[in-house]
Amino acid sequence: MDAPEHATALSPRSTPDGAAPVSRQFISLYALSYAGGALLFLGPLLVSLALKVNDLVGLEDAPKNLALVTGVGSVLAMVSNPLFGRLSDRTTARLGMRRPWMLAGLAGGVLGTLTIALAPTIGVVLVGWCLAQVFLNALLAAQTAILPDHVPVAQRGLVSGVLGVCLPAASVAATYLVQAFDRTDLTMFLAPCLVGGLLVAVFTTRLNDRRLDPAHRPAWSLRELLGSFYVNPRANPDFAWAFASRFMMVMAYAFLVTYQAYDLLDHLGTDQRDVPHQIYVATLLQSAVLVVVSPLAGRLSDRLGRRKVLVAAAAGIYAVAMVTIATASSPAGYLAGMAISGLGFGMYMAVDLALVVDVLPPTRSSAKDLGVLNIAGALPFALAPALAPVILGLTHHSYTALYLVAGGCAAAGAVAISPVRGTR
Template identity: 60%
Template sequence: MQLDADTRHPAPRSGSVGPARVGPGFIARYAAAYMGTSLVLIAPVSITLALKVNALVGIARAPATLALVVGVGSLVALVGNPLVGRLSDRTTSRFGRRRPWMVLGLLGGTAAITVVATADTVGVVLVGWCAAQLCFNALLAVQVAVLPDQVPTAQRGLVSGILGVCLPIASVGATFLVRTFIGSQLTMFLAPCVVGGVCVLAFAATLDDRRLPRDDRPAWSSRELAGTFYFDPRRCPDFAWAFASRFLFVLAYAFLSTYQVYYLIDHLGTAEGAVPQQVFVATLVQATAVVVTSLVSGRVSDRLGRRKPFVAGAAVVYAVAMVVVGLADSYGGFLVGIAISGLGFGMYFAVDLALVADVLPDQAHAAKDLGVLNYAGALPFAVAPALAPSILAGSGGSYPVLYAVAAGCAALGAAAILPVKAAR
């Protein structure tokens, strides 16, 4: 195992020659680590957190209570993600810029998940989930930064496509682990952390992490700190449009993933005990579609040198999926919508990350900029729980209306990518 970063690969400066091609071993380890991070984030958001809240307050109060917990946690993630990204850009540790934050994020997040699992009040769940969001999003921020750090432009579509496959595989793994340990609430929460943690630590131990010489670290200032949390859309219009597109697309996804447990119980009449099995099957169906479209779309995008048609088309497909889910009156109809959503989701995230990496404002501060971009991934999970109760209340508890709103968000996400000029 290589614990000291190779000094032949210092942190790149803006405008420097890009990284060399990466081999299959690196891609496999990177994908496994990314899948591990997705696993620890997805398991609570998709099922265990909802079940925990439901056990504490009952189904009548659960949607609003979950909205509070998930929403506040997402706001915490908005701060932690770019802040840790900026700190990792400035880190001069002998272990590299990204590796120390991977380890700290994983360990801190696992401890916080333990707090959530053993909580006996909603207040403790809220505190624990906020801490978990802070730590796990710190882990995510530095992992995403590895793409522009280590992968050349010509391979980013391929690697991004493989990373896109990791999310559905992690979703399947999360629901499988939850279903396997349904009798033990603590194990349901911790099993994904153990499995995901092994993958993350294996990657961190072998990563040829780039080191930043102390003399090259910029002086810290209050202005630089404030700049951690925003970018100027007038100076970076392409990045701004990519941000808007991702925000709208993830918002559509957040409506589906955050409320699918209650959709199954309230709209389709599923018994609570059958929910983990139904979510597992639906996730497996979605994952199959995602795997196929992610691998094909990323490679074809690299060969054609085009990103925008794939991203826009994927968002349109996802909009159609939300309409199908909303109109479903049986579990079978729900699965059809989920399968279509997998096609759109796989294509979108196979190519969108590559597009974003190509239009970053400053490659020298990639983790900071990607941390700001992750607002577009975290903020929807605060916005969706805030909007969904009002949409449901105003429509008489109509999930078709809720998912029609989600379809509209996805369609707007397709439109938002079209003005990007630096990518074809």
């Protein structure tokens, strides 16, 4: 049973099926924690990591060095997320199943970020980003598992929609903090860490976490370990199609966020001193649209009992946004594309997570399965940096071509969701 809103316990220990609705207090603190975790990722990813690399090697060599750093980090993220999800599903600690990994992930992620801030070479930046990716994915795996752990089916669209607001909110906060504290590398990286870490810590201390009876913990084996990275697509085709849709959508997003600083510098001719502010303004505009759309789309999917059509429409809108950015000839066109992307991404992230949780395989390993799904969120950040230099090389350094490819990825994400049968 869910605790009353005035109580300190925030959630039931029972499974969500048939459980009382979670409280507004739980949803609020969960959302703030989710935003805090995103802030830890996005502070470096959106602005400061690209600028750090540019400072160390210069604009001409920055794209390939950034590709190396983000690509290797994303490979580690792909391994880390489902692995820590599996470990979380097996954890019998007195602190609970999810809380130990949230705390360890937070500590290691902050350490990795500080390593980047103080790095004198690209090699040290790479080490720091890899460290951050491993531990922040442990945090993410545990955070995501809170949704199927504690939220009843009837509220998943609502909560998923609220969580959909967290990414743009974190994006705005990250870009604001970076531009506000960009006097040194240390302050530029440290400010998002402090704010994000505090939000995660508050929820972690208040969470009435699930505890696993040691007698119910499955035996550990090599097969169990390898199973951390796999869900049988023949046995679970709906999950496989949802994975494919998210992969293509996040691939489009990865092209945008990883290379938007260089698009502004090279394609639109923005002065480097103005790039943090320009990205902040664009992210603020994108997020303002997303914050309005995301909870409305999530609630609408609950009321209609339909997820697929909203997910497909959202991916299609995001494809239009990528084409708008690709063809922009001025900062105004770039801003228009970012606004449209807020509409598409807000709808998608609000409804897709609820759709995925609805079609999870009927097992007791929800964190592992969501960790496998999160490979679809990590793999594009490994592939996009590897593909982007090839695309740019073949098109004479055309960022227009790069973002047209991103638009095609988003369109493919819309198509991939149609074969799902387990939910409307």
